[in-house]
Amino acid sequence: MIYINPTRINVPAEWEEKVKELKAELLLKKPDERIDFINSKRNETWGHPEILKALRKVIGNKCWYSEVDLTGADPNIDHFRPKGAVSEIDPDSLTKTGAIAVGYWWLAFDKENFRLSSMHSNQRRVDETTQGGKWDFFPVLGSRAQEGTNVSMLKENVLPLDPCSPTDVSLMWFEPDGKPGFRNWRRVPTLDEERRMRVTIWLFHLDKHEIAVRRANAMEDVRTALKNADAIFQIWQLSGGKLDNYERNLFDNALTQIKSKIADDAPFAGAKRCVIQLAKAEYDWIQEYMII
Template sequence: MIFIDLFGNPPSKELIAEGEELTRQLMVLSPDQRNDFIDQHAEYWGKLKEYYVELSHGKCWYTEAKEKASYYHMDHFRPKKCPKKLEKDCEIETATSAEAYWWLAFDWKNYRLAAAIPNTSKGSYFPLKKGTHAIRPGQDVNDEWCGLLDPTDEYDVSLIAFGLDGKVYPACTDNKCWDAFRVGLSVRVFNLNYEALVDARKEIQQICKTKIELIKNTYNEYAQTNSLGYKKILKRYVTELRNMTKPTAEMSAVARNYIRNDPEEFIRNIAS
């Protein structure tokens, strides 16, 4: 998952105004008219897609992978139609809103760019903490005990770690806390441990491992010889490794996580 500063980088005023006008029209409709109205104006979030792709440098906000043989979806983070209760393949008990978040259907702040796998897996799931309630129209979304990690929240993104097996795990040590449960729910709902994603992460980790070994070996040679040739090579290897952590790189969070776990501080500093 990658942090996207969506709220600090909103789309154009014209597109925001269009969404607000559609919301005003939606709010006065009767419940039996809402879904048809939303479906009839689905082109609205399609207009936003190109900008959302640019914000993530062409990467899915949930997986940080790039779609090569498919296309991106605009996920309604809070479902525009009735949420499904999360039960299958999930050991964590949760609550579910009895009603859709229909009033957010055209709210630009409720869209997340998703690749096919996480979007299809998520569908209309939106688990909440057990014993809590969903927000209602006009209430702040931050008042809700959301069970899913949100890529537009820098704190949420920090809760994810990656094992050497390529899978996603909680970064917190207390695996019984709510944030650890949220990581588990996000893995389940977004299918973050899908086999192809796991394999891609392991490949990134292997590349990092190879580059780190080259850096350490070259550093030892440079330390013994003070050769400008070795220093030049060393700087190139460091640059190559650092480039893997840039926002433009695919699965940069995986690379940063791997580098930061190295025992050598000067290697860890490359990911800072």
């Protein structure tokens, strides 16, 4: 998970105008009319082709939660805050309490509430050893926001990490084996941070075996690239570190390749950047040449 700047979601003015009308119409609906109205407007709002196009332009065609490449897959437009009823869970046991919350129906058409997602992060799946997928879950601590609150004014103690929050993304860490967690993190996490990590892994199915293997392989690819770059760097330094040196050009190319591997549009960029952070202790040149 890396930071997604929501101000980069650019949609056509015509879409904005239509949605403005639909929001006004939605606010006039009775509670038992809302969900049918919302679903009937799918193709005009979050299901509109321009929305998928706009979300893909932000960091490429990948899931904002798991960072898997969506090429050849069916992308989901997730409502970060569910548009329908929310199933409450116990945040520690991750089991249903049986309680149902109204949900965030008034945000159904807000582009700021949309997240580009893979099916495995958005739709509930149960594997042999893991389960996850957002479905109709959205755990918070304490009370939920008052109905009708503008998305920019929401005050909630949200548990899942949001890719559109820079402070949330700063908590997302991947261990050397590719598993999400806090091992080898920059400090000892608080109990609240551990709870949020646990909920995030469960909600977005970040520990799904297939995805974890692909993530671990991507991280190993970066480790190999760093090792190769360091070998070139050492040869360059032994030759005097001249600016017109052949090894210097090779090192430049190696740095360019590493930067490409951790670019915003690269799959598993967040996990790969964890590799870079850990490698700073081993390779001084990472800090000097500002790879990240």
